[in-house]
Amino acid sequence: MSQLSTLIVLVLTFSFSESLSTIHDAVPNSKHFISCLRFNSNDHLSRLVYTPDNSSFLPIWQVAINNLRFNKSSTPKPSIIVTPHNESQIQTTLLCTKKHGYQIRIRCGGHDFEALSSSASVPFVMLDLNNMRSVDVDVANRTAWVQGGAVLGEVYYAISQKTNTLYFPAGLCPTVGVGGYLSGGGYGPLMRKYGLGADNVVDVRFMDVNGNILDRKSMGEDLFWAIRGGRASSFGIVLAWKLRLVPVPELVTFFLVNKTLEEGATNIFHKYQYVMPTIDRNLLIRVQISSENTKHVKKKTIRMLFYGIYQGTIDTLLPLMDEKFPELNVTREICEEMRMVQASLVFAGYPSNTSTEVLASRSSVQKLNSKNKLDYVRKPIPKSGLKKIWRKMFENDISEFVLVHPFGGKMDEYSDIATPYPHRAGVLYQFHQMVTFYDQTSDTTPVSLQRINWLRSFNEFITPYVSKNPREAYLNYNDLDLGVGSATYKEASVWGERYFKRHNFKKLIRIKVKVDPHNFFKYLQSIPVF
Secondary structure, X not given: OOHHHHHHHHXXXXXHHHHHOOOXXXXXXXXXXXXXXXXXXXXXXHHHEEOOOOOOHHHHHHHOOOEHHHOOOOOOOOOEEEOOOOHHHHHHHHHHHHHOOOEEEEEOOOOOOOOOOOOOOOOEEEEEOOOOOOEEEEOOOOEEEEEOOOEHHHHHHHHHOOOOOEEOOOOOOOOOEHHHHHHOOOOOOOHHHHOOOHHHEEEEEEEOOOOOEEOHHHHOHHHHXXXXXXXXXXXXXXXXXXXXXXXXXXXXXXXXXXXXXXXXXXXXXXXXXXXXXHOOOOEEEEEEEEEEEOOOOOOEEEEEEEEEEEOOOHHHHHHHHHHHOHHHOOOHHHEEEEOHHHHHHHHOOOOOOOOHHHHHOOOOOOOEOEEEEEEEEOOOOOHHHHHHHHHHHHOOOOOEEEEEXXXXXXXXXXXXXXXXXXXXXXXXXXXXXXXXXXXXXXOOOHHHXXXXXXXXXXXXXXXXXXXXXXXXXXXXXXXXXXXXXXXXXXXXHHHHHHHHOHHHHHHHHHHHHHHOOOOOOOOOOOOOOO
16 A cells, blocks of 8 residues: 555544544435535545435346345345445445444445345445455465455456466355455365465454554454454454465366265265365365256155365375275266366366456356355264255255365364354364255245245254254354344354354454444344443
């Protein structure tokens, strides 16, 4: 950041600090809000503001609704959308949002499963960071500064344009926003070797409730701890993240194994539970499980797709698989060596020869249309339990998926309190459950409601096989079924301890009280203030 820009930010911060400390309007008024922007901004910020009267309002709101079940007329929409280009415009937006009695929602990628960044039942301003998406890669120092509005694909693409031997250990879908991903922890294909995305954040530019712009040193380690896994939007606005880039081979190996029950899938998955957490951390095998009809009338089967990525060559992978997991029958013919950036494409569902420029396109991946739940498994599920799970899946109409992502490796080296994300040592794998509505007009049709009810019953059914005391859940796969109450700790703990566990949740509340005592940054399942 230039000295001039820094000076401007400091002047603006000083000028706004008194105004930002209180909320003035009891009843929000969009005209007053826009007048406030014009009065406090010298760069025509009001031209970046959209109300329902603007023809662009609905398209801008819709473009990043990445779970289509919320892209409908009945979803509560913002009173105002602001699309800033720089930090001073965000400061002004924060000032005017507080002054005129609105709540605020911060949206980058828009992948939040319950649309919390783009919908609310109260008057709110949606701060859309789509225009703040620069990625500055420093190969020599193995770091990258990434603005809060960037998505993962843009990060991967920017890195690949400068080096094939560094990468960022992030997630599977390139249109996921960096801000939301990192502020919830962030798992991905490199997790077993390098930990979470949040574990590889080394600095930050952050705006607090008073408009002050802080970095790691000025905010202190407690707040820096909180925003890397404790939902940063509960505490303020992340303007940019400084990421640690990690070494990767010039070529990695990808493979896909396809198995059904008739081909021994139950035995293979049972063995998988014991092998994956302790195998070479250069290897990660993700499993997609679904039911499907067979040629026989009234008979279903389970299909499993084993997606593998290995940080090395085929010649090194095959002996490892022959020794540790021969049941999967990984052969040279099903393996392909590729750059890490190509592997990101493959994990996102593209052929390996797809142009990497697709990663920088926000419309490149099919949007979600689903209801999701996530659990963690800490003890291998016995074969008898797996067979019961398959039978439960057969009760649905083949609209369900179970996605298994293995842990172990580097994750076992972190304590539960290293970051707010507590699902560390001892976790064997994630157990992500979902139903889809792609063939339905909405998520409220009789068929859709039947699927949602089945998912809830399935989630209850697997209780004996997943973590307990507390039963754990993943913040980035937020689920309002867990509860939304936050008037007391007893209410909030129902969902808070599942996301964070008790020690971390209580620490997050203590930090929240210090940095946002009046609870301006609030929404369903945000960190509460009592």
